Amino acid sequence: xxxxxxxRQLAPAAPQHWGQMPHxxxxxxxxxQALAPHCSKIFGYHLARVxxxxxxxxxxxxRVKHQFxxxxxxxxEVIIDLHHWPFAEHSLDAVLLINQLxxxxxxxxxxxxxxxxxxxxxxxxxxxxxxxxxxLLTGIWPGRIxxxxxxxxxxxxxxxxxWLALLNYELVASEFIAPSLLIDALxxxxxxxxxxxxxxxxxxxxxxxxxRKRHYxxxxxxxxxxxxxxxxxxLPVANSHGAKLD
Numbered sequence: 001x002x003x004x005x006x007x008r009q010l011a012p013a014a015p016q017h018w019g020q021m022p023h024x025x026x027x028x029x030x031x032x033q034a035l036a037p038h039c040s041k042i043f044g045y046h047l048a049r050v051x052x053x054x055x056x057x058x059x060x061x062x063r064v065k066h067q068f069x070x071x072x073x074x075x076x077e078v079i080i081d082l083h084h085w086p087f088a089e090h091s092l093d094a095v096l097l098i099n100q101l102x103x104x105x106x107x108x109x110x111x112x113x114x115x116x117x118x119x120x121x122x123x124x125x126x127x128x129x130x131x132x133x134x135x136l137l138t139g140i141w142p143g144r145i146x147x148x149x150x151x152x153x154x155x156x157x158x159x160x161x162x163w164l165a166l167l168n169y170e171l172v173a174s175e176f177i178a179p180s181l182l183i184d185a186l187x188x189x190x191x192x193x194x195x196x197x198x199x200x201x202x203x204x205x206x207x208x209x210x211x212r213k214r215h216y217x218x219x220x221x222x223x224x225x226x227x228x229x230x231x232x233x234x235l236p237v238a239n240s241h242g243a244k245l246d
Contacts, residue, residue, distance in 0.1 A: 007106045012151045014103035016052045020148045022182040023189040028057065030178040031098065031127055031206065036061050038173060038210045042123050044093025050082070050114070053098040064093055085113040094123040101128055101160065102152030108163065115167045120215035124169060127177075127208050129154050134193070135182040135205040149182075157207040169211035176204030 018024035039062040047064040049055045055069035055076065068077045070085075080086055083106060095114045101107040114124060130136075131154035139150030161171060179197035180189040182205055190197075197203040 006108055006153075006155070008153070009105065011103050011105040011153065014051050014053075014100055014152075015148045018053060018056060022148075022184045023180060026180075026189045027178055027206070028053075031208070032058050034175065034177045034208050035059060035125060035127075038123075038125065039063075042094050044119075044122075046092045047094040047096065048078075048087075048092055048114075048117070049096045050110075051098060051100045052076075054096045054100075057096065057098060059096075083109045083113060085117050087117040089116055090119045092117045092122060093119055094125065096125045098127040099129065099149065099152070101126075101155055102149065107155070111163055111167060115169075115213060118213045120213060122213045123172075124164070124209075124211045124213065126160065126164075126211070127206055128157070128160060130176060130202070130204055130207050131156055132202050133176075133179075133205045134203060135180055138181050138183055157209065160209060164209065164211050168214050170214050171209065171211050173208065173210040176201045176207050178206045179203045180205045 015021060018028045021027055035057070036059070039059050042062060042064060044064050045066055047062065047067045049057065049067060049069045051071055052069075055071070070076055070078050070080055070082070072082060073079060078086075082100075082104065092114075095118060097110075097114070100110065104110050118124065129149050129152065136150070136154065139145055139147075144150055157174065157176070161174065164171065176197075178189075179193040181191070181193065182189070193203055
């Protein structure tokens, strides 16, 4: 099956706060809990939180000294073009992306910029919406298709994992989280799904990918030199002393 190109000319703006998402506070808590065990393993000096949702994500286990938010507009601490980051190569220890690829006109370029700025073995923490979740069906209802998160462009976890592999990332963790129909009218966001999701994790409304940027140095392959015997046969230089010439 052919997939549609990820790049597009126009894309809706990414959500500016968790309250724009159905059961936003609950989703925020679910993402925070899922990230916690991975954050405790990350050390360094600089972490970039890309987008408003990432900026407002509580991560008490994270031990990176300097954390700052990136976005195209205030109140981000660093206002940038997300397709052209101003940081030096290998200057960031970790990057956090939450629901940004779905609302970016060129998600490939966004990932390339993050990769360029990350140090070798740096971490990319990425959270996205799961297109196979039952929550996707609720977005078909009239009046919902143009609201968050359904107005974004969903990418499967497998497709994003492939993009990361092409950028030389090693996948450390991959899981589905936050099983929900994302219906505000339901007082319990996990109604009817929590128990089932334990057997079918793909019902989670979101997915989490934790990846490390790997640096693979080029290895020079040296070809053995050969000498020719009187009969024209070639022998490696190392064995040439044993050649008997007529």
